[in-house]
Structure formats: C-alpha cells, structure tokens
Amino acid sequence: MRAFQEAGVPPSSDLIAEGDLSTHFGRSSALRLLDVPEPPTAFVCSNESTTLGVLSGLGSRGRQVGVDIDVIAYDDINVSAYFTPPITTFYQPIEVLGRTLGEFLLRRMAGEDASTLKQVFRPTPIERQADNLGGRLLRSA
Numbered sequence: 606m607r608a609f610q611e612a613g614v615p616p617s618s619d620l621i622a623e624g625d626l627s628t629h630f631g632r633s634s635a636l637r638l639l640d641v642p643e644p645p646t647a648f649v650c651s652n653e654s655t656t657l658g659v660l661s662g663l664g665s666r667g668r669q670v671g672v673d674i675d676v677i678a679y680d681d682i683n684v685s686a687y688f689t690p691p692i693t694t695f696y697q698p699i700e701v702l703g704r705t706l707g708e709f710l711l712r713r714m715a716g717e718d719a720s721t722l723k724q725v726f727r728p729t730p731i732e733r734q735a736d737n738l739g740g741r742l743l744r745s746a
Contacts, residue, residue: 620645631658639666652680681731691733697726
C-alpha cells in the first residue's frame, strides 16, 4: 500500500493479491486479476515461485510478457534467467539477511532494546530484458 501512496496512485484492493507465495497462488492470482474490470498492465511478484505461477496464468490467457503485459520479480535465485522471456528481478543475498537477523536475535537476547535493531538493505536490480517493465523502471531510476 505504501508503494501506491508514494507513487500518488490510489490503492485498489482489486489489484493486490496476498497469499502463501506459492506457484499455485501466483497462477490463481494472475487469473483472478486478469478478470477484474480494469486488469493490471504489469505484475510485481515477491518471489520467483509466485512469478512462475503468474507466467503460467498469463500464458493460459494468451498474454505475452514484454509484449502486452510486464512482469518484474523480487528474490533472484537464478530461476528468472530461464523464464521466457527472462524476467528482471531484484536480488538480495539471503545469507546477509540471515546473518543480520541472527545477530539481531543474539543482541536482543543480550538485552538490547528492539528499537535499536534496524537495518536497511537495498536490493540489486538484475536487468534481463531491457524492453520490459523492469528495464524501463531501471532506466528511469
């Protein structure tokens, strides 16, 4: 919702899907979202498993990624490079996240106040198809 607000776009619950982030969830969400009166022109997926499902749903409706709809993903685990077309993703090393979380847990157990345990991570964009949404977003940033 914050992303909608920061972009000055009124959020629409019709265009937001929340669930278990599985492939099945991605496919069923894509199919549902394509059926709303004003369907999305792009999908932003929170992981590659969901992205695979979204691509399956889009394909079953004859939608072509990079041609009439765009897809961008988060959680680059190298699978997106093999999608057709390859999907632009945002990568964040899980090892760094896990190590930081472990350090925070130990510090909290040692009595440190939870409000001091903050870390901001900036994901690394991995552009795989310059003419899709991901490529356009990266060039405009």
